[in-house]
Amino acid sequence: MKPRILAVDDDERNLALLTAKLEREGYEVGTARNGIEALQKVKDLHPDLIIMDVMMPQMDGYEALRRLKSSEETRYIPVIMLTGRADIEDKVMGFEVGAEDYINKPYSLQEVAARVKSLLRMRALQTKLREAERVAALGEMVDGIAHEIRNPLTAIGGMARRLFEGETDPQHKEYAQWILRSVERLERIILRIDEYKRILTSTLAKGDINNVIFGAVKDVKEFIEGEGKEITIKTNLMPDPPPVNMDYGNLKTALFNVLQNSAEAIERKGEITVETAPAHDQTIAIRVIDTGSGISGDEIRKVFNPFQSSKFGSAGLGLTITYRIIQDHGGEIELQSRKNEGTTVTIRLHPAEK
Ligand SMILES: Nc1ncnc2c1ncn2[C@@H]1O[C@H](COP(=O)(O)OP(=O)(O)O)[C@@H](O)[C@H]1O
């Protein structure tokens, strides 16, 4: 997606030149002629960055800046101020209110473009870092828990097996078997946690999404067979899709998790369709559509959370893992569903640059 920039200046000519330059640099540009208009536009456009003149009628740049920086929703948008005079006090004031940068007028469009680029890059890195820290903390915690559980679980399993083998009373034998089954279930969860840790890093190389899809479909067909269900999988794929930078194994896991959920949501008989299509924003959309149980709006919001599961004995990490992998591929994933009608999961990926 193109980064969005809001340019604010009351001087029509400057605004037109600035807009034209930024559009040539590949940004989507919105414009405003004063502070009030700017605040309104921020709400509609959700800009990634704002370039704002100081001297404007109705509401000047500093007042607009102050309001932007005092609202939780808008305070993280970087703002570059265009200061009229090379007045040191102006700049100090701008920084105090929270401007990320300033440029003296008259400015060169080249300089504006360069500063915009560097600020956007810095902001993107900051966001990634925050996200990575969160995921790392979560991963560490989950790993710690898995580690603590592993040893006692082995002991419980081993002892229950001995009881089971030495027991002659059929009732007691059944109890021991219950314990063993529960231990196996917990062991499966721990396996998933290990898997979660493993996929925390994706190594990207150019690949063909159709191959990934065929691989994941093959795996899920095996899964379906094991479950003894009658599910038809249809594929409707673009021929010769553009290459995508991918970690083949991880992307296949991501897709398999989605397909497996679809298969699990179908009680006995149903259909899963996998289709790919170029989207308007130049991404490739992979859609997995199933005729399964569907989920309600309340639950949809939580499906990507770790340990969120409606299934007995399931770790609820499938979509958490998938989300993480798609994110590492610079893509997006969303789930739409209606209770009792079915579910559509859409994954959007960017083609690799040539
Ligand atoms: N295609 C689907 N149809 C219905 N529910 C789904 C679908 N995909 C995901 N869900 C819901 O989201 C939850 C979380 O999925 P996931 O993270 O894969 O965990 P798990 O499959 O281990 O439960 C599932 O338990 C299920 O309730």
Ligand SMILES: [Mg+2]
């Ligand atoms: Mg799952």
